Amino acid sequence: MTGQPARPRVYLDHNATAPLRPEARAAAGAAMDLACNPSSVHAEGRRARALVEEARSRVASLVGAAPAGVVFTSGATEAAAFALTPDLGGDGRRGFGRLLVCATDHAAVLHGHRFQRDAVTVLPVLPDGLLDRDALGDALAAGGPALVAVQAANNETGVIQPVREIAATVRSAGGMLVCDAVQAAGRIDCRDFGADVLLLSGHKLGGLAGAGAAVAATPDVVWGAAMLRGGGQERGRRAGTENVAAIAAFGAAAAASAPGPAVGALRDRFEAALLALAPDAEIFGRGAPRLPNTSAFAVPGVVAERLLMALDLDGVAVSSGSACASGKVAGSHVLDAMKVKTDFTSGAIRVSFGWDSVAADVDRIVHVLGTALHRMRRGRLRAAA
Structure with missing residues (x-):
């Protein structure tokens, strides 16, 4: 027939x-051909380390951060759990007693943080999906300095929050802003958001699943306690041998995104x-x-x-x-x-x-x-x- x-x-x-972008496929293939631990000190290990650090620079460039501020994780879900902790610090402050989170944020942010339930306030949005900034102001004024989490762009509706203005409000109240930029990165310019921490994911950009990042977008961020402990990878912030192929693909996809x-x-x-x-x-x-x-x-x-x-x-x-x-x-x-x-x-x-x-x-x-x-x-x- x-x-x-x-x-x-x-x-x-x-x-x-x-x-998967062609550039990311090529980068992942080259890393898999190398197949070496980037913590090893021999020539093969140094080549693997070079791939990781090149990707770190590319991811940092995508969001206008310093490469040293990029902490690679298994994805944005882990990045959110790593960053959204009461002991995150910066600008002379260490630790926050409460978390304010936007009601339309991703479940990884709404439920993946490390705060006690009674320390979390969910902030409402207006009918168009934008954060109710009056509610944000009231919540910031209602207690001590807070860590705030607001998604840059919603994964369901695409609604873009005014991150720069929100960041200024949070900072003036002595808080810090963690911004889920997973959907925004590569689609809008994320280089001047003003947030303290950005969360990213490789596979949303056309890389491989299995690589994400928490990025210190301002120089005064002091990371909280590591979630994964063991070796000294990622400067002691995230233990475990790096997924070199996924990280290389992440970097290549970040460089190709415009x-x-x-x-x-x-x-x-x-x-x-x-x-x-x-x-x-x-x-x-x-x-x-x-x-x-x-x-x-x-x-x-x-x-x-x-x-x-x-x-x-x-x-x-x-x-x-x-x-x-x-x-x-x-x-x-x-x-x-x-x-x-x-x-x-x-x-x-x-x-x-x-x-x-x-x-x-x-x-x-x-x-x-x-x-x-x-x-x-x-x-x-x-x-x-």
């Missing part, structure tokens, strides 16, 4: 994981077509600054799980909110915090473009989405009859 060749799939889930207008044009083109197909669609965070690659939306009466399955069967990969919930389609704490109506939250879909996205990808998802919505609407009409 012969048939039509299968159409190539379209991947529009970069916020979950970006496809914010540009092209991906934003794709996102805008998609949203215009979406609203033409479904004028009643809700695009979350549309009234706030957003990442140029991210579109989170819902169509009334359309359940996310059914729409995800329809798109997947027709060769288009997108997601529903965060991809960090064991592959489940579940409710979104982000949309709940934004007080989005339930009939929209049940249908929330996230489309995220990236470095390998092209105009044809927009045409494909619009065609497939239009077909799926037509079928679902026709099914609802039949059921109602």
Whole structure:
């Protein structure tokens, strides 16, 4: 039997994981060919160490930090747990009795810190997803100096927080700001955020999973106690032999990442077509600054799980909110915090473009989405009859 060749799939889930960049693949391959411990003092070990330090410089350059401030971890989740500790210090201060965290931050920040539960205050957001800065000011004034965690750009909606202004507010109250820049890095300029610590992830940039970093973005950061203890790797801040291949790929992906207008044009083109197909669609965070690659939306009466399955069967990969919930389609704490109506939250879909996205990808998802919505609407009409 012969048939039509299968159409190539379209991947529009970069916020979950970006496809591996050619530069990162080459860097990882070179590191695996070397296959040596970077703590060894022989020539092979020194070459492995050189790869790690080159990656450290590249990651630091991406966010405008000093290479010495980069602590490599297994990913952003570990970086968050390492940085969000009561004994983080800086500018003459050592330790914080409380943590203030934005309600729409990633679960790794909301639940992965090292503070006691009763020492944590969750800060609300406005309906557009931006931090309620009046609530931040009130919380800062309500007790002693606080460590504050605010995501630079939301992984579900793409909403960008005014990090510089938030950092100034926190600093004036004697606090420090830890900023999850996982989604922002490589998509917007993160070199002058003013935050004290930035959290990064290699695979969001087009590197390999298994490498992330906590970055001291200001020179006065004094790291807290190490989580992983043993050897003296990462200057005693994170024990364990470095994942040289993933770190090298992280550095290569960081060097290849450059914010540009092209991906934003794709996102805008998609949203215009979406609203033409479904004028009643809700695009979350549309009234706030957003990442140029991210579109989170819902169509009334359309359940996310059914729409995800329809798109997947027709060769288009997108997601529903965060991809960090064991592959489940579940409710979104982000949309709940934004007080989005339930009939929209049940249908929330996230489309995220990236470095390998092209105009044809927009045409494909619009065609497939239009077909799926037509079928679902026709099914609802039949059921109602």
